[in-house]
Amino acid sequence: MNHNPSAGTSSKVTLAGLLITLGIVYGDVGTSPLYTVRAILNGASVINESFVLGAISCVFWTLTLQTTVKYIIITLRADNKGEGGILSLFALLKMRKSWVYLIAIIGGCALLADGIITPAITVTSAIEGLRLFNPDIPVVTVVLIILSVLFAIQQFGTNFLGKSFGPMMFFWFSMLGVLGISQIIYFPEVLKAINPYYAIKLLAEYPNGFVLLGAVFLCTTGAEALYSDLGHCGISNIRVSWIFVKSCLLLNYFGQGAWVITHANQITENVNPFYATMPQWFVMPGVFIATAAAIIASQALISGSYTIISEAISLNFFPKVRIQYPTTIKGQMYIPLINTVLYLGCCFVVLYFRESSGMEAAYGLSITIAMLMTSILLMFYLRSRVSPYLQALIGITFFTIELSFLAANMTKFSKGGWISVMIAGVFVLIMYIWHKGRRIKNSFITFVKIADYLPVIEAISKDQTIPKFATNLVYITHANYTTEIENKILYSILRKQPKRADVYWLLHVDIVDAPHTTEYEVHPLIPGTLIRIDLRLGFKVPTKVNLYFHKIIRDLMADQQVDMVSHYPSLNAYNVLSDFRYIVIDRVPNKDYDFENFQQFIMNMYFRIRKIGLSDVKNLGLDATNVRVESVPLLANSEIFERDAHADNTAPNTRKIKPNELKFIKVVK
Known part of the structure; x- marks a missing residue:
C-alpha cells in the first residue's frame, strides 16, 4: 500500500x-x-x-x-x-x-x-x-x-x-x-x-x-x-x-x-x-x-x-x-x-x-x-x-x-x-x-480466469436436462477484477449441484472512503447470461445490498439492457417479474482432511471466534429469506475439468492444488 x-x-x-x-x-x-x-x-x-x-x-x-x-x-x-x-x-x-x-x-x-x-x-x-x-x-x-x-x-x-x-x-x-x-x-x-x-x-x-x-x-x-x-x-x-x-x-x-x-x-x-x-x-x-x-x-x-x-x-x-x-x-x-x-x-x-x-x-x-x-x-x-x-x-x-x-x-x-x-x-x-x-483457510482458495469458463457456463444455462435452480442466480463475489472469479463459485455452479439459471449475476461490493457514494458498473460477460455488477458504496451508506441490487435491475430494465419478465410461459403472459436467488458461499473444514495438531487448534478456535462477527448475509443487508448459504469444503478441488495426458486443449488448463502448496493465482485478501 x-x-x-x-x-x-x-x-x-x-x-x-x-x-x-x-x-x-x-x-x-x-x-x-x-x-x-x-x-x-x-x-x-x-x-x-x-x-x-x-x-x-x-x-x-x-x-x-x-x-x-x-x-x-x-x-x-x-x-x-x-x-x-x-x-x-x-x-x-x-x-x-x-x-x-x-x-x-x-x-x-x-x-x-x-x-x-x-x-x-x-x-x-x-x-x-x-x-x-x-x-x-x-x-x-x-x-x-x-x-x-x-x-x-x-x-x-x-x-x-x-x-x-x-x-x-x-x-x-x-x-x-x-x-x-x-x-x-x-x-x-x-x-x-x-x-x-x-x-x-x-x-x-x-x-x-x-x-x-x-x-x-x-x-x-x-x-x-x-x-x-x-x-x-x-x-x-x-x-x-x-x-x-x-x-x-x-x-x-x-x-x-x-x-x-x-x-x-x-x-x-x-x-x-x-x-x-x-x-x-x-x-x-x-x-x-x-x-x-x-x-x-x-x-x-x-x-x-x-x-x-x-x-x-x-x-x-x-x-x-x-x-x-x-x-x-x-x-x-x-x-x-x-x-x-x-x-x-x-x-x-x-x-x-x-x-x-x-x-x-x-x-x-x-x-x-x-x-x-x-x-x-x-x-x-x-x-x-x-x-x-x-x-x-x-x-x-x-x-x-x-x-x-x-x-x-x-x-x-x-x-x-x-x-x-x-x-x-x-x-x-x-x-x-x-x-x-x-x-490457513485462504490457502485453499484461488481465483481463476473467468474467460476459460464462459463456454461451460453458457452451456449449462441452456441445458434443459438440468432442473432449473432459479431464473436469476446471484453470487456474491470478492474478486476485485472483472477478469477473475473464485474457484468456489465455479464449484458451486458446476460440481456441487449443477445449477441451471437463465441469468447468472456476479455482485461485487466495494466500500469506499467518500461518505455518500452510490455508484455501480455493469459488465455483461456473456450478454443475457452472465452479468457482473460492481457496486461502490460510501462508508456512510447503509449496506442494504438487496435493495440496491433490485434498484440497479430496474435501471437496466428501463434502459432495455435486460429482460426481467418471467421466462415461464404462464407467468410471462401476465408480465410477472422473474425470480431471484442469492447464494453466499461459506468454506468449512473437510471431515476427511486432518490438519496438523497446531493448525487444527487454530481452525477450531477460528470458527468459534467467527461467531462474534457479522455473517456475510447480515453484513451486506441481504434478505435472509431469499439467500442460500452454501457450505463448500476447504479442499473443494480446484480442478473443474478432468483431463488426461492425451486430451486436447479445448478445456482450460487446470491443475489440482495440494493442501500445503502456497503458490496461487491470487489469494483472497
Missing part, C-alpha cells in the same frame, strides 16, 4: 478543529499532572531539591523526546489515508517480514488494554479528590456511574463529544498553566530542571532512581492514543494545538516541583501536589474541573480503541463487526461490540482495584509495550525515507528510552501489571488466531 495522505491529514487549521482536537486527543496526556508527580513522590526515599529537579527534568525530557519528537514530529507523518495508529503504520510497510504482523498485533492489543485501564484510573483518581471534603464518599459507585454515562454517549459520535469537551479542555489546560505559574514565581530556580544534567544525575546517583522511571513514564502515556486519533482531527490541528498543550503541561509540572521544594516538610502519602498548588478557595471547583477532565481523558483512549479495531478488521486481524458512523467523517466511528467490551473491562478494573493507587501498578506497562512496538515498525517505515545514519540515530534514541521505561515498569508486574498484560494477551490471542486461521 502506497503512502497516500488524505485531505483529513493535511486539513487546514481552524478554531473549531483545534477545539475538537483538545476535546478528543489530549485528554489522557492532559490529565497526567493529576497523578504523575504524586506517583514519583510515593516512590521516593528522600525528597530534596536535587531529587525534585531531577524528577522534573525527567518529565521535561520525556515529554520532549517521546511525545514531541517521536510522535508529533515523526510518527504523525506516517498516516494511512488520514488514519493513524500502529496498525495503520503496519499497513504502510511495503516490505513485510513474515513476523512483522505479530509486532503490529502486540502493539495494537497493548493499546486496547490501555483503553480499558485509562478510563478507570483517571476517573477514580479524580473522584478520590472529593475525599478532601467527604472522606466517606462512595468512590467506586460514583466512578461506575460516570463510566456508564460516558460509554452510553459514545453512540452520538466523537464530533459531538469534541464540540462539548473542547472548550472544557481549553479551560483545563489554561488552569494548569496558571496554577504552575503561581508556584514558579515563588521558586523560579525550578526552571533549572530544563538542563538534562539533573535527570542524568537522578538516574545515576539516587537510590532506585532507575525504578522511578516507571512513575515518570505516566506523563507521556497519552502519546500513543494521540497517534491513533490522527484520523479524528488531522495532523495540522494536532501539531498546532500541541504547542499550547505542552506549554501548559510543563508549566504545571514545574509549578508542582516548585511547591514540593518549598513545602518538602509537608509531604505525606495522602498529599497530592496537584491539589496542593491550588488556593484554598479554589480546591472545590478544582476537584470538579479535574473530574470533568478525567472523564474527557477517557475519550481519547475509547476513540483510539475504535480506530484500532477498524484497522484490525481491514487488515484481517479481527472479524467483521458492525461499525456505525454517527458523523460524516470516516475517522469518527462507533463500534457497539467494542464499546461494550471496554465498558465491562473498565468496570472490572475499578471493582478489582477499588483504589487508584492500586491501578497505578497496572497503568503504563501496556502502553510502554505499545510504544516499543510502534518504534520497531517505525524503523521499517523510515528505511526508505531517511538516511541510514538518521534512521540509526532515531532507533538508538527511542529504543534506549523505551526499553528503560519497560524495564522500570516491569517492576510493577506482580503488583498489578499482570492485569494489563492479561487483557492485552486476550486480544493478542484473538487477533493471532483470526489472522492465522484466515491464512
